[in-house]
Structures are given as C-alpha cells and as structure tokens.
Amino acid sequence: MYARVNNVRLFYRRRGEGQADSLLLVHGFPLDHRLWSAQLAGLSSGIDVIAPDLPGCGRSEVPRGPYTMEQQADSLVALLDTLRLDRVIVGGLSMGGYIAFAFWRRHAQRVRALILADTRAEPDSPVAQTRRDEAVARIQEQGGEPYARSMLPNLLDSHNLETPVAARASAIMGSQPAQGMIGALQGMRDRADSRPTLATIDVPTLVLVGESDSITPSDTAREMTSAIPGASLAIVPRAGHLSPLENPRAFNAAVRSFLGRIGR
Ligand code: MLT
Numbered sequence: 001m002y003a004r005v006n007n008v009r010l011f012y013r014r015r016g017e018g019q020a021d022s023l024l025l026v027h028g029f030p031l032d033h034r035l036w037s038a039q040l041a042g043l044s045s046g047i048d049v050i051a052p053d054l055p056g057c058g059r060s061e062v063p064r065g066p067y068t069m070e071q072q073a074d075s076l077v078a079l080l081d082t083l084r085l086d087r088v089i090v091g092g093l094s095m096g097g098y099i100a101f102a103f104w105r106r107h108a109q110r111v112r113a114l115i116l117a118d119t120r121a122e123p124d125s126p127v128a129q130t131r132r133d134e135a136v137a138r139i140q141e142q143g144g145e146p147y148a149r150s151m152l153p154n155l156l157d158s159h160n161l162e163t164p165v166a167a168r169a170s171a172i173m174g175s176q177p178a179q180g181m182i183g184a185l186q187g188m189r190d191r192a193d194s195r196p197t198l199a200t201i202d203v204p205t206l207v208l209v210g211e212s213d214s215i216t217p218s219d220t221a222r223e224m225t226s227a228i229p230g231a232s233l234a235i236v237p238r239a240g241h242l243s244p245l246e247n248p249r250a251f252n253a254a255v256r257s258f259l260g261r262i263g264r
Pocket of ligand 1: 028030096215
C-alpha cells in the first residue's frame with residue numbers, strides 16, 4: 001500500500017486492520033519494512049500492525065537528505081493521520097528507536113506505549129560521526145550495496161551467519177537506494193542526545209535486545225531500561241542486532257507478553 005505524506009510517497013504494509021490497538025513498527029538502517037515480516041505475520045491476529053518503509057528506504061520515494069530523526073517522526077505521524085489512527089504503540093529498532101525517541105518528544109500524545117529494540121539513547125561520538133562521513137563517501141563512490149554487505153557480519157549472531165536469515169538480511173540491505181542510505185547516515189550522525197528523554201517517558205515501555213547484539217549491546221539496553229520509569233527488558237536469545245528477524249519466535253513472544261500486560 002502507498003500513502004502520500006508530507007509530499008513523499010510512502011510504502012507500508014498493514015495486517016490486522018480494524019483491531020482495537022495498532023502497532024507502528026519502524027525499521028532500522030539500512031533496512032525496510034521487511035525487517036518486520038515475521039511480526040506482521042505473527043502479531044496481527046492480536047493487533048493491527050503497520051510497518052512502513054521510511055522515506056529513502058525500500059519502495060518509498062527518495063527525497064533529498066539528510067533525513068533528521070524529527071522529520072522521520074513527523075512523516076510517521078502524517079502517515080497515522082492518513083490512516084486515521086490517533087494513539088498507537090510505537091516500536092522501533094536501532095535507527096527506528098532513535099526515531100521513536102524523536103516521536104515521543106514531539107508527539108507524546110500519539111504514543112500509547114513504546115517498544116525499543118536493539119537501540120540506544122546516546123548520540124554519535126565524534127569518532128562515530130567521522131565513520132558516518134566515511135560511509136557516505138564510500139557509498140558515493142561505490143554505491144550502497146558493498147557497504148551494506150560489509151555491515152552484515154556485525155549485525156547477526158554467529159549462529160545466524162550462513163543461514164537463510166543472513167541471506168534474507170543481505171537481500172534487504174543490498175537493495176536499499178544509495179541516496180536514501182546517505183540521507184539516513186547524515187541524519188543519524190547529527191541526531192540529538194536522547195538520554196534526557198528517557199526519564200520523561202511515562203507510557204509502558206518494553207526494551208528488547210538480542211543477546212549477542214554487538215552494535216547496541218545488552219549492557220546499553222539494561223542502562224536504558226533502568227533510566228525509563230517502569231520499563232521492562234527482554235533479552236532475545238540466539239540473536240544479534242536484528243533480533244526480530246533473527247529470532248522472531250522469541251521476539252514475538254516478548255511483545256505478546258508485553259501487550260498482554262498493558263491490556264486494552
Ligand atoms: C541500525 O541498525 O539502524 C543502525 O545500526 C543504527 C546506527 O548505525 O546507529
């Protein structure tokens with residue numbers, strides 16, 4: 001399905017439409033809604049699941065970057081407006097989590113609960129910012145695919161390398177538009193520090209992290225959980241940074257249990 005929001009054509013998948021609660025799932029980098037295929041299939045018997053391709057990703061239009069986390073959050077609110085959805089549960093993985101923090105800061109009244117997967121509140125360090133610039137230069141020179149493929153070994157649990165999970169992740173990452181990747185890298189490089197945001201979160205929050213996530217490790221997730229009032233943490237076994245794709249059964253079970261706890 002497509003929707004035109006803030007003058008950008010966005011692709012999204014939706015399953016479970018018409019149910020009382022909606023779950024908006026925001027993918028990470030360099031990914032698209034296909035990160036959430038197993039959540040669209042596995043959670044939509046209990047909740048309306050919406051998984052868009054962010055601007056510059058997947059089948060969505062590629063506007064001029066950089067894409068700030070705030071612009072991305074505003075695009076998602078415009079999508080909710082188009083779908084006539086008021087308050088939703090916002091779930092984001094990694095860059096999707098950075099966007100979820102911006103969403104909370106700007107549109108808290110639209111958030112019923114938060115799911116923060118394999119993400120962090122800290123901004124980029126100066127070293128990380130330099131790496132973003134180097135990545136942009138590499139993509140400008142070689143296109144997006146070699147860079148995306150070089151990321152893969154760091155993203156997955158070692159058990160999942162050389163499996164269909166790795167092939168799936170590689171296919172998603174290798175098909176992202178180069179200009180969209182550049183816009184996202186520049187937006188992440190300059191993103192705000194979300195640590196002061198954590199104490200302001202007063203909706204039910206679930207933090208999830210793959211047990212062997214080396215990009216946003218479980219210690220980071222633990223610290224983030226303790227800084228959010230009342231938040232709970234679920235560790236996803238046999239998963240690295242792409243936990244919903246690597247171990248969908250455990251990921252979905254943790255989300256279902258959270259949804260059960262927060263009720264209708
Ligand atoms: C992601 O998975 O979205 C990225 O690893 C986030 C980042 O590069 O900071």
